[in-house]
Amino acid sequence: MGVSLKDVAQRAGVSVKTVSNVVNNYPHVTPHMRAKVQQAIDELGYRPNLTARHLRKGRTGIIALAVPELGNPYFAELAGAVIDEAARHDYTVLVDHTAGLREQEVLVSQGFRSHVIDGLILSPIHLETEDLTGRDETVPLVLLGEREYEAPYDHIAIDNVAAAREAVGHLVSLGRRRIAFIGSRTGRERQPAHLRLHGWREELTAAGLMPDDALVAATDGYGRADGAAAMAALLDRGERPDAVFAYNDLIAIGAMRTLVERGLTVPGDVAVVGFDDIEDSRFAAVRLTTIAPDKQTIARLAVECLLERLAGHPAEPRRTRPQYRLLVRESTGAVPAGQHLTGRGDASAAPG
Amino acid sequence: MGVSLKDVAQRAGVSVKTVSNVVNNYPHVTPHMRAKVQQAIDELGYRPNLTARHLRKGRTGIIALAVPELGNPYFAELAGAVIDEAARHDYTVLVDHTAGLREQEVLVSQGFRSHVIDGLILSPIHLETEDLTGRDETVPLVLLGEREYEAPYDHIAIDNVAAAREAVGHLVSLGRRRIAFIGSRTGRERQPAHLRLHGWREELTAAGLMPDDALVAATDGYGRADGAAAMAALLDRGERPDAVFAYNDLIAIGAMRTLVERGLTVPGDVAVVGFDDIEDSRFAAVRLTTIAPDKQTIARLAVECLLERLAGHPAEPRRTRPQYRLLVRESTGAVPAGQHLTGRGDASAAPG
DNA sequence: ATGAAAGCGCTAACAC
DNA sequence: GTGTTAGCGCTTTCAT
Numbered sequence A, B: 001m002g003v004s005l006k007d008v009a010q011r012a013g014v015s016v017k018t019v020s021n022v023v024n025n026y027p028h029v030t031p032h033m034r035a036k037v038q039q040a041i042d043e044l045g046y047r048p049n050l051t052a053r054h055l056r057k058g059r060t061g062i063i064a065l066a067v068p069e070l071g072n073p074y075f076a077e078l079a080g081a082v083i084d085e086a087a088r089h090d091y092t093v094l095v096d097h098t099a100g101l102r103e104q105e106v107l108v109s110q111g112f113r114s115h116v117i118d119g120l121i122l123s124p125i126h127l128e129t130e131d132l133t134g135r136d137e138t139v140p141l142v143l144l145g146e147r148e149y150e151a152p153y154d155h156i157a158i159d160n161v162a163a164a165r166e167a168v169g170h171l172v173s174l175g176r177r178r179i180a181f182i183g184s185r186t187g188r189e190r191q192p193a194h195l196r197l198h199g200w201r202e203e204l205t206a207a208g209l210m211p212d213d214a215l216v217a218a219t220d221g222y223g224r225a226d227g228a229a230a231m232a233a234l235l236d237r238g239e240r241p242d243a244v245f246a247y248n249d250l251i252a253i254g255a256m257r258t259l260v261e262r263g264l265t266v267p268g269d270v271a272v273v274g275f276d277d278i279e280d281s282r283f284a285a286v287r288l289t290t291i292a293p294d295k296q297t298i299a300r301l302a303v304e305c306l307l308e309r310l311a312g313h314p315a316e317p318r319r320t321r322p323q324y325r326l327l328v329r330e331s332t333g334a335v336p337a338g339q340h341l342t343g344r345g346d347a348s349a350a351p352g
Numbered sequence C: 001a002t003g004a005a006a007g008c009g010c011t012a013a014c015a016c
Numbered sequence D: 001g002t003g004t005t006a007g008c009g010c011t012t013t014c015a016t
Helices: A005-012 A018-023 A031-044 A050-057 A074-086 A103-109 A160-173 A194-206 A226-236 A248-260 A277-285 A296-308 B004-014 B018-023 B032-046 B050-057 B072-089 B102-109 B160-173 B196-208 B224-236 B247-259 B277-283 B296-309
Strands: A064-069 A092-097 A119-124 A139-143 A154-156 A179-185 A216-219 A244-246 A271-275 A287-294 A323-330 A347-351 B062-067 B092-097 B118-120 B141-144 B154-155 B178-184 B216-219 B243-246 B271-275 B288-295 B323-330 B346-351
Touching: A005 A018, A005 A031, A018 A031, A031 B154, A050 B050, A050 B092, A064 A074, A064 A103, A074 A092, A074 A248, A074 A277, A074 A296, A074 B072, A074 B092, A092 A194, A092 B072, A092 B092, A103 A119, A103 B346, A119 A296, A139 A296, A154 A296, A160 A194, A160 A244, A160 A271, A160 A287, A160 A323, A179 A194, A179 A226, A179 A248, A216 A226, A226 A248, A226 B277, A244 A248, A248 A277, A248 B277, A277 B247, A287 A296, B004 B018, B004 B032, B062 B102, B072 B092, B072 B247, B072 B277, B072 B296, B092 B178, B102 B118, B118 B296, B141 B296, B154 B296, B160 B178, B160 B243, B160 B271, B160 B288, B160 B323, B178 B196, B178 B224, B196 B216, B216 B224, B224 B247, B243 B247, B247 B271, B247 B277
Parallel strands: A064 A092, A064 A119, A119 A139, A139 A154, A179 A216, A179 A244, A244 A271, A271 A287, B062 B092, B062 B118, B118 B141, B141 B154, B178 B216, B178 B243, B243 B271, B271 B288
Antiparallel strands: A287 A323, A323 A347, B288 B323, B323 B346
């Protein structure tokens, strides 16, 4: 097998401890000793066995990130940001996906694999507060996303109600009156889309428009196909909204596809706003106006939170609200000039 | 800290070995013993410490997957498939990304973090054969993707030349004559897009059309913005192709966006074929015709290959070529009826 | 400043 | 069938 500390020690004619000291940059080592040991290390091609180190220290240097679906670009982009952020702190990320299934989310949150990971970042969809009781408290948990929990864990999420209100408010300011919401969840006692739906209601009410439940379209999942189907269902039952606020960009993109197929124009007949700011939205045939959460910051905060807990800083569980922006693009009829080619030049409205 | 085997043994009044036997489902244990131990396990909430087990067995149960970019849906979807496939074999996946940078790819392939992982699946872009010499042979490596290496490692990739030829052949059969290739790499001595470009050349030649280098557009990266920029550059220098074969779907989508902005229609003026079959392509305003590698199979083969090596099956390094299909959609003008709403009903041509 | 030895939690010989 | 015990490779008191 591999070369061990002992082999190096033998080769260098010193004790194991000394080699360990050199490897770990322990300050009090004679330069001469250090050189001798280093030479043995180089000659033998020694590489520390992290598993052993971890067993000893009780840390693995690995954190887990569990998201619903890597196929959803929002989560893929977020995962990428988390990996980068973790690497910055010499941590590696084990990525898992739950398909948004409560059962899977429970499994992950209850510390499935707990002995391999130092901490967990979880973005749940159908997990409930009661699932979080009796967790193995030795593995810190940071929650991400819209769902709210009555449990003592750090939670990082933008202000979903405010963001949704801003999206709907934008539509209202454009003169839209029949604003649909697509992406509520079918037949669930608890509503994952709760906050965004709530924001939709509040803003409409504030604008003096009656929130019309006939304009709320449920979906089975959160993908493009779900958005397309829900939009079709809405139109099929005779509703004719003049705007759509979608739970996320994928649903919005699916909905736009259906609108086009039905001969309706975006934003002419129907204006559309999404949520997430995934890259696809910037290159759609009609660029999508959307709420852009600050993914970098979310990733950074999540990792930092976790590492602070790991470092043993007690602190109260924190509720952190990163920034977001409303990016106004073609799908709501505002087309700032000269940004066609890059897909970068977004017009931004009020920050969160 | 946690509950250990010893604690359970003490509680159950048996030896450590017996507990270990129960935990590992060792066959020769009396049902009575087993029940007693199981009860102690339940009462104490014992969970085996994987780190210790791994130190002992020399295995970690973790494999690493390194892809260029999780933000590219192809790799995100592939990563998802690998995670599922690994889970089926009780393995966990550590996901890393290299940004397609040679330096990062070298780092990963040379076993950065090697002691934590049992094996590595790497999808390189700029890695060279010489970077692969002198690897730590204890960590098996499986290569994915278009790049070819003169090195003794398993390699899983569809037949890129054949696939490219099929894509271009499809365009030719539609009567297109000026077929551009977008996505060759700028200023590189070695060409990552080598095989697909080669297929493009071969097929054109076979069709009696002269491959025209003026119709080859280089990109800096492999994203939508790169495709949009390259398409714009091509048009700006006065070329007017009647078809585009793009290195991948993202580039194709970017290119389509530019075409629309320039007032050209797809597929009327310019037919477009991509490569990857990412989900975005199925919901684009004009659905993208593309080469669809069988991602599930690629993931399965990659994991299986790795596990076989791990199991110590010696075997020659294998070159495996999974299936692919040409999915004909709207962007090349063939719009089979009745598949507008689902985004699933793809028309498929000859398999790979 | 360096060495000797204990032990992290587990598995696998080997004994009984 | 079940118990004893020796490590896996490392860090860490405790001596020296």
